[in-house]
Amino acid sequence: MKRVLCVVVALCLSVLALEAQDAKKILETFRRNFTIASLDVKIQILQDAASGANAKDMGPLFQQAVDFVTDNAGLIPSDPRFLQLAAIAVEQVGFVGYAPARYSVWKLFQAGVDAQTLGKAATALGVVGAGDPEIIADLTGYVDTQNSVFASGLTPDMIVIAACLKSLGTLGDPSSFPIVFSAMNLGYSDQVTAIAKEALLTIKGDFKEMILGVIKDRSLPEKKLALEMAVDSDKLTDDQKGQIAEFSLDVSLHTSASETAGRTILRDMRFIAARALRDRKWSKATSLLIEHMDMTISEYDRGLVDKNSLLDALAALGVMGTHEAAVRLTQYLVLVNSYTEKSKGFDEGIVRVIVDNLGALGDKVAFDDLMYTQYLNYPTSVKKAARAALDKLKW
Numbered sequence: 001m002k003r004v005l006c007v008v009v010a011l012c013l014s015v016l017a018l019e020a021q022d023a024k025k026i027l028e029t030f031r032r033n034f035t036i037a038s039l040d041v042k043i044q045i046l047q048d049a050a051s052g053a054n055a056k057d058m059g060p061l062f063q064q065a066v067d068f069v070t071d072n073a074g075l076i077p078s079d080p081r082f083l084q085l086a087a088i089a090v091e092q093v094g095f096v097g098y099a100p101a102r103y104s105v106w107k108l109f110q111a112g113v114d115a116q117t118l119g120k121a122a123t124a125l126g127v128v129g130a131g132d133p134e135i136i137a138d139l140t141g142y143v144d145t146q147n148s149v150f151a152s153g154l155t156p157d158m159i160v161i162a163a164c165l166k167s168l169g170t171l172g173d174p175s176s177f178p179i180v181f182s183a184m185n186l187g188y189s190d191q192v193t194a195i196a197k198e199a200l201l202t203i204k205g206d207f208k209e210m211i212l213g214v215i216k217d218r219s220l221p222e223k224k225l226a227l228e229m230a231v232d233s234d235k236l237t238d239d240q241k242g243q244i245a246e247f248s249l250d251v252s253l254h255t256s257a258s259e260t261a262g263r264t265i266l267r268d269m270r271f272i273a274a275r276a277l278r279d280r281k282w283s284k285a286t287s288l289l290i291e292h293m294d295m296t297i298s299e300y301d302r303g304l305v306d307k308n309s310l311l312d313a314l315a316a317l318g319v320m321g322t323h324e325a326a327v328r329l330t331q332y333l334v335l336v337n338s339y340t341e342k343s344k345g346f347d348e349g350i351v352r353v354i355v356d357n358l359g360a361l362g363d364k365v366a367f368d369d370l371m372y373t374q375y376l377n378y379p380t381s382v383k384k385a386a387r388a389a390l391d392k393l394k395w
Helices: 002-036 039-051 059-071 073-078 081-096 099-110 115-128 133-151 158-171 174-185 190-202 207-217 220-232 238-253 260-279 283-301 307-318 323-341 348-361 364-373 380-392
Strands: none
Touching: 002 039, 002 059, 039 059, 039 081, 059 073, 059 081, 059 099, 073 081, 081 099, 081 115, 099 115, 099 133, 115 133, 115 158, 133 158, 133 174, 158 174, 158 190, 174 190, 174 207, 174 220, 207 220, 207 238, 220 238, 220 260, 238 260, 238 283, 260 283, 260 307, 283 307, 283 323, 307 323, 307 348, 323 348, 323 364, 348 364, 348 380, 364 380
């Protein structure tokens, strides 16, 4: 029985060896004929190779055809047959997954071929460029450049952009994340934007760290968009969202902007981050939220933000449950009380929020000033709120 099995195995190996030899011979024949053929015949040879039973073995032939086109790039504008040849070749490189052709395919991006061919080349790179840092960097850099072109008011070819974005999603390298993120938010067509979003979500790696990278290194509009995406994402845990919000608040507090638009974006980021921290009672961010409150008070006094913005900043401190938060809110109550005592007047709603949040914190550091609030010329509602807050203090 064993002898029979050995014979069968030997026969199978012999058949495979013969098939391999046949495939190699067929490939060599195709390549030799391609070399000597006219342009029209070259196209026919590629078509025959692509439709034949040995198509999977024809990778070297398809690469040869790509190289032939790039070597004759100067003739492309005057002879559309070169484009036809290139389109067939790069498409087949992707179909058979012939990775050794990846650099040849990339050269087409410098050869001046048309959008349809570039789109096919980008699609092929999504297959044959897997795991190659240089190809991934080149393709990512190409999209980055096209993003800049679009941002300048010009319109790159959407066929190529879409194909590149799909391939970057397929390749899934974290280094592409910020560039794909930019593409998703630049204002491309709905179709391209959807492709970018899908690609973004398929990129491998730590989603939190990739979002933090955008917030750290990209433009102000992108920082804000990354924060919004993080807060709304179902790919992040509450703790991860808290970490991103804390980092974002730090960035928005300590980044300067010379233009009004930039300052507005940073202010929006602060409030988005502060609300996210408030919702999660993220006490580790107390010191940042104090800075945020101080800045918001200054902005309110200068008419840069409305009352609701100030109330939000106060409420964020009120849920931190820390002594530092209680100290800062108490200091603000002292200031407000001094205004009232001097008949300068102060907004009743703001006083109520300060008092209510001191009650929520329950820190006895507020005792003296809550008590004093009851003796000033406040409406009855404020005095009752101060009494209720006093009753909540912990001793």
